[in-house]
Amino acid sequence: MLFSSNSDRPLPNVPTGEWTQYGANGANTFVPNASAPSQGNLAWTSEAFTRWQPVVSDGTVYLTNFDPSHDGSAIALDAQDGTEQWRTTLNASGPNGTVFVDNRFIVAYDTELVALDPQTGEEIWTETTNGLEFSELLVADEATGTVLVVSMDSIEAFGVADGKRRWETDMIHQLVRAPAVYDGRVFAVGKVDGVPSLVAFSVEDGSDHWRSELTAIPESAAPVATQEGVIISDDHTVVVHDRETGDRLRELYSFDTDTYVRATIAADDGTVFVTSDDSAVAVDSETGTERWRRDAHGIGPGLCVGSETVVFPIDESEFAPKKKTISAFDRESGEMRWHYAFDPGFHNHVTSPPVLVDGAVFFTATHIDGLGALGDVPTQDT
Template sequence: MPSRRRFLLGVGLASGLAGCTGSERSDSTGSDATGHGNGTRLTADGPPTTGGGTATDAGTATEPTRETPRHEAVRWRVAFDAPVERRPAIGGDAVYVGVGEAGLSANGSDARSSGSLAALGATDGTPRWTSALPAAPARRPRVRDGEVYCVAGRSNGFHGVDHRLLRFGTDGTERWRTDGIDQFLDLLAVGGGRAYLGTCDDALGLDGQRLFAVGRSGGDARWSVETGDAFGGRYLDGSLLVGLGGRAVARHDAATGERQWQKRVEGVRSSDGSFVVADDAVLAGGPPDGDGRLAALDLADGSQRWTYAEGGGRAFVPSGAALAGDTVVGTEYDGRVFALTVGDGRERWATDLDGETRRAPVVADGTVFVGGYRSNAADVIHALDAETGAKRWRADVPGFSGGIHPTGETVVVRAGDGRAVRSLDAADGSVRWSFEASEPLSAPVVGDGGVYAASESGIVRKFEK
């Protein structure tokens, strides 16, 4: 393959390594945004304000402070007295926030690593509870069936130190916590009465790590098997799909951990990072050291059902996919978007867009939304007809930072190199509002009542849709 594919593999592994080291921050390192000039410009709501509070556990859990919003699109604003480095999570009528800075030290014992998990009312931001964590959050909180999960732990820069998974009730009561492990730890999936976890470090590979399951009710160990560096998983009717080191996809029996098959392919992910599964098959990219292609692998045995690759002799590097009924809509790094029949991989339509389509498309209400990265011009968001591929509109979004979130009448995106959130009209791409911060923001999280984002200084905001 051309050198560009090797470069892309390096980018993918670097991204996976960032996940291993627990970093989920914005990729923004640039200067403050000052407005984009192609829609309504609203000023930022001012610098972050440190919130006060009363410690509930030796100073590791403090109450957040509600503050007055200073921006027309901000519905509420809550300040914590410690950084919020992870995306919030939404569950029911609550927003769950992991608070604390995961500092680095030679032995992973940095005192700054204290942390907490807090719940805010989704409607008005009212603080509901704050529970201490044994260390700073190492991953963003996850909500599954009314329970909240959070991985906490420290780092020495090469591997995790005392990482463990904690489960909380929606009232803030800690249900259980796993024993600590000196590796980076991630919650891969929940299902079948179990939570599935995988370990990883900075030496990516297909062995030397652990995949294990704990009981959902009590956190007791169920099984543990050797595997590679785990990046993402999905529970499917008694089985567990796991991505390994950016180089392989494996299926395990969820009850015993027994590996059923493993293939040297790269899992093709949706916009939320999960495997794309349809018609009892999982989508994957052709092997890291082989020709570029998109393939459908049978879930039963990993055998190949069909493959798709663009003709014309140019490199083909799938960057993501989404489902639209019986159609798979995929993106290829160089700006190609295509639609295939789920059952046989037959091409329904394909089109070339302006800009590099590095991320998965998003499909909602018959429209495909795709981000285009451009080196010599403003980044763009494209809207296509999901049935035909016809172009509906294109909107400039300077500094597009990934994350396209349709909300019905609007599409919310992160822009400004990670320091801005923008709402576009879903019908024509016009700007409804734009918020610009003086620091990086987390990727937005969309709920029924609004859009939520956090900043590293400890500010959590709810925006209108």
């Protein structure tokens, strides 16, 4: 499959649905309840530089171009054709997190938390935080209108409407991924008194509900909160904990390695999907029975679970040898549906987890130095 880095074709329809934060939603399920496009051809690329994961709502893509060589702006693009709607310069660089909640585009960077009007980019409020260590450490709870900002030593809660600080806790440290928010509780993985732990506390006031000791802090997988339990990775094993008590209920899947594992966990409708550096699997959420598996070198971070399709980056695949790809697989069988391939080059790589909404997949990569939109457009030769 060929691509053009200069594509500027609009998608056939305005992409609908939402991907409001790092894990698609506050529970980190990576399931946007969306239908992936039937083709993954490159439609358009942004003129604006970015290497950070965007968020999408109501036909608009919101992103940042934070980098030492750029102006540290928040930017809104039309999701169908990529035209710029507005740009607000924040004069910042480095790690930043974004969420879209309660008609606010919220950006965390350095020690700032800023809420912008999604129509104009005008600043609604700004608050000072303890800092944001990684882009994945920002999460919003739509039910309570709360934004959580995570530093290495604290979690702070702010009101979405006015930015007012609601509470702060320094009980848990060394968080490396976004907590999950579900049914009034926050589930976070880090260290409590030096001990690797899964912790549950109240979204309303930050009060402690329970703590469950772990073998090790998960290296990359964010906790996933579902009706069936809280799903985490603990010492190279995917484990389910009880939401009410924190008890360890069952083990679902073990990684075939003793080394560092970059993993992403997603869950939906009785199936848990797991990607790591060298494999992608779907297992039954109750029994751990493997439903399908794909082995390949260079599976990238991020996972999008659509209504019929699962999308993730994968390198050196059997269908695109010596290429980097973003590929879609049948959700039930694991069979390949489509792929978008590009020259691996020396520096070319996907720079943030892909984002799925109805009719489009958005991604950032160094070969386009910006945001790309994949969808149902004809293949375009270079």
